[in-house]
Amino acid sequence: MTNQKEESTAIRIPETDVSVYQAIFKRRSAWKFANKAVPRNVLSKLISTVAWAPNHRLTEPWRFFVLEQNSKIRESLAQLVYDQMLEETNDTAKSGAYKAKITEPPIIAYVYNLKGDNDFVTRENYASVVMGIQNMSLAAFAEGITVTIETGKVTRIQGLDELLGATQDLEMVAMLEIGYPDEEPTTTRTPIEGFTNWL
Numbered sequence: 440m441t442n443q444k445e446e447s448t449a450i451r452i453p454e455t456d457v458s459v460y461q462a463i464f465k466r467r468s469a470w471k472f473a474n475k476a477v478p479r480n481v482l483s484k485l486i487s488t489v490a491w492a493p494n495h496r497l498t499e500p501w502r503f504f505v506l507e508q509n510s511k512i513r514e515s516l517a518q519l520v521y522d523q524m525l526e527e528t529n530d531t532a533k534s535g536a537y538k539a540k541i542t543e544p545p546i547i548a549y550v551y552n553l554k555g556d557n558d559f560v561t562r563e564n565y566a567s568v569v570m571g572i573q574n575m576s577l578a579a580f581a582e583g584i585t586v587t588i589e590t591g592k593v594t595r596i597q598g599l600d601e602l603l604g605a606t607q608d609l610e611m612v613a614m615l616e617i618g619y620p621d622e623e624p625t626t627t628r629t630p631i632e633g634f635t636n637w638l
Contacts, residue, residue, distance in 0.1 A: 453484060457581040466580045467626065468587040472618035476508070477545050481582060482617065486548075488578045489571030500553035500564035501571050504603045508545055512602060517541040520596055540593050545618035549594070551609040561610070568612050579617070587616040 482505070489501050506513040517538050524534035541547060552568045555561040576586040594611050605611075 453578075453581075455581040459577070462577040462580040466576055467585065467620075467624045469585040469618075469620035469622050469624055470587060470616070471621040472544055472585075472616075473621040475545065475619045477584060477618060479507075481584070482546060485575050485578050485582065485584070485586075485617075488574040489568075492567050492571035492574050494567040495563050496560070498553065498555065498560070498564055498567070500555075501568045502551040502553060502605070502609055504549040504551070504605065506547050506549075513541060513547065516596075516599070516602055519598060519602065520593060523596055524592065537592060540589065540614075540616065544587075544616035546616075548615045548617060549599075549603055549605075550612045550615060551605055552612050554608050554610055565610075565612065572613060572615070575615075583619060585616075585618060585620040589614040589616060 486503060486505075489503075490499065492501075494500070506516070520541055521534050521538040524537045525531065528534060550568060550572060552561070552565045555564050572586070572588060576588070579586045590613050593614050599605075599611075600609075
């Protein structure tokens with residue numbers, strides 16, 4: 440019989456009919472989302488899986504900045520992205536496409552890594568954050584949700600850290616586009632046997 444303290448700290452594992460292998464092999468990135476909100480309690484459940492990624496030293500380096508659809512900061516960010524892309528490319532269509540990455544997903548989240556005392560610890564922390572994002576992505580699949588991971592220009596906008604409130608001890612990892620997909624992308628992979636050495 441568990442005592443009261445054990446019960447209060449027990450891990451509550453969500454139930455799902457989706458196997459780990461199904462989630463790994465069927466997970467896809469999507470860029471078209473259904474007009475359907477992601478409930479905050481569901482999103483919180485997905486983010487909670489990040490904390491269970493392998494994490495040497497238990498540094499817990501993951502930091503999330505979540506922007507919901509009606510976020511005023513998100514509006515400012517969308518305009519910032521558009522203006523900087525237009526200055527860089529002088530192409531309104533291309534700039535608009537980058538702006539859409541900010542405005543169209545039901546949820547976007549910027550994920551940062553907490554820097555360590557040295558480069559090695561920072562690298563370990565970064566690996567933990569990335570594994571945490573994969574946890575979240577697989578859990579999202581079980582909920583019928585897509586997490587699309589962006590590491591391109593939308594993560595390198597001048598003034599982004601200040602707008603989000605990210606401090607100097609953090610480094611950018613990715614922007615996540617989160618929502619119920621309105622498309623079923625297909626993809627292929629090279630068999631892993633060609634990259635494996637049995638010694």
